[in-house]
Amino acid sequence: MAKGDGGSKKKSQSKASKKSKKDRRGDGPVVGVDVGGTKVLARLIDPETGEADGWAKASTPKTGLDDLFNTVEEVIDELLDGRSSMKDVSAVGIGVPGPVDGDGLVFKCPNINGWDQPIQLAEVMGDRLGVDVVVSNDVNCGAVAEHRVGAGKGADSLLAVFVGTGVGGGLVLDGKLVVGARGMVGEIGHMTVEPGGRPCGCGGTGHLECYAGRAGIDREVRRRTEAGASPFLLDLVGSSPIKSRHIQAGVEAEDPLTVELVDEAVHALAQAIGNAASLLDIPVVVLGGGIVDRLGQKFLDDITGSPRFGGFGPDITRLVLAERLDDAGAIGAALLAGED
Ligand SMILES: [Zn+2]
Known part of the structure; x- marks a missing residue:
């Protein structure tokens, strides 16, 4: 974003x-x-x-x-x-x-x-x-x-990560919003999690949002279904875009392709969030957006438990669900x- x-x-x-x-x-x-x-x-x-x-x-x-x-x-x-x-x-x-x-x-x-x-x-x-x-x-x-009146209230610093069509982020350090010299601080969606991996809308490859964002998941579902993976999601949506509720339905039905892609999203988020939190000494990461709202606390627990959680690991960083939704x-x- x-x-x-x-x-x-x-x-x-x-x-x-x-x-x-x-x-x-x-x-x-x-x-x-x-x-x-x-x-x-x-x-x-x-x-x-x-x-x-x-x-x-x-x-x-x-x-x-x-x-x-x-x-x-x-x-x-x-x-x-x-x-x-x-x-x-x-x-x-x-x-x-x-x-x-x-x-x-x-x-x-x-x-x-x-x-x-x-x-x-x-x-x-x-x-x-x-x-x-x-x-x-x-x-x-x-x-x-989220920092002033939401899930991160009381924290000195926080990283907010919003998982929607893409993946966006915002950073509050020592109480202040940090935007950077070119306004790009927080662009966690474009951190590389798989060198040479899936193509990103920005022109790069292997970026977080290709794995965790809905658009990236949608592209991958179509590619893998065509190659013979479970048609569960495409049976639900046809040529319309996959929404967060469809991903939730796939998880609940234990559809193998959905479970595999959500797993890949979990590991990608764990790697990027852990690395960012270690670099910046972030005690609280607030996660929000359609997919997070649908998959809830279990999704956060899976991220925290991922072996790919980057940096010093989840001991130094708490993950919480966003509170201010719409x-x-x-x-x-x-x-x-x-x-x-
Ligand atoms: Zn990118």
């Missing part, structure tokens, strides 16, 4: 006006919006306690960016309806599924129709909403949510905006 800066902000405002705005609005609630490929979800949080209040959502329009930005505004209006007015809101955080630079410039979002060119989103939405807007990558937002992106975006 593409990564970006963890907390970039509209820069066009002068320092003085920003300060006066903060003085005026400093105590107000913060809105967090998660702009995803299928839905736009907004939540309102108290920046002091991190407590969330209310939510609103809409389908992501397929008809261009103007309609998308209108939808973001409408979802925020619906969220605030009867609770607060926009003038009380101290900041808005927006998480997007693409790389973001240090000035709130979103390069592209491949999962959103029409977003194939750079957009200065912090500025565009700041002008539309009349409030400070902070834009972050959605995976980093999820990591921040709203992690919105909550994390709001928390980052509130802290900025």
Whole structure:
């Protein structure tokens, strides 16, 4: 998954006006919006306690960016309806599924129709909403949510790993989101786990997400079924993509191909997570995403028990299930905006 800066902000405002705005609005609630490929979800949080209040959502329009930005505004209006007015809101955080630079410039979002060119989103939405807007990558937002108010609450440092179509990650070290010089910190999905192994969408080979991500598993199921492996999964989905629920069904039915591929995912995750945790001295790794949600604690126990767990092994690192499921992106975006 593409990564970006963890907390970039509209820069066009002068320092003085920003300060006066903060003085005026400093105590107000913060809105967090998660702009995803299928839905736009907004939540309102108290920046002091991190407590969330209310939510609103809409389908992501397929008809261009103007309609998308209108939808973001409408979802925020619906969220605030009867609770607060926009003038009380101290900041808005927006998480997007693409790389973001240090000035709130979103390069592209491949999962959103029409977003194939750079957009200065912090500025565009700041002008539309009349409030400070902070834009972050959605995976980093999820990591921040888990660290501040989720499964990693209380930990100094954590690595969050989200296993979905691909595998994304976000890193909090000593309480701070780390994004790196090029916004690529946390890209655990592209760590090599099998030299010369399965081809990756990034152009490399043998990367973690080819083994643990749904797209990689899907490709491998089709290849192995064609070569004579169990047709259980393809009988379920035909030419449609394999979803996490199908993988769960295959595990429950003890389908040999599913069990083999989930085993390979477990070992790949164990190798990458163990190595990353040892390099960075990470006490807690939070795992989330569709496959993890479906396979649950047993999946984590299998990873911890894998002989391929890298580095110093699982003794120095606890694996926990993510707690903020659907709203992690919105909550994390709001928390980052509130802290900025
Ligand atoms: Zn890759």
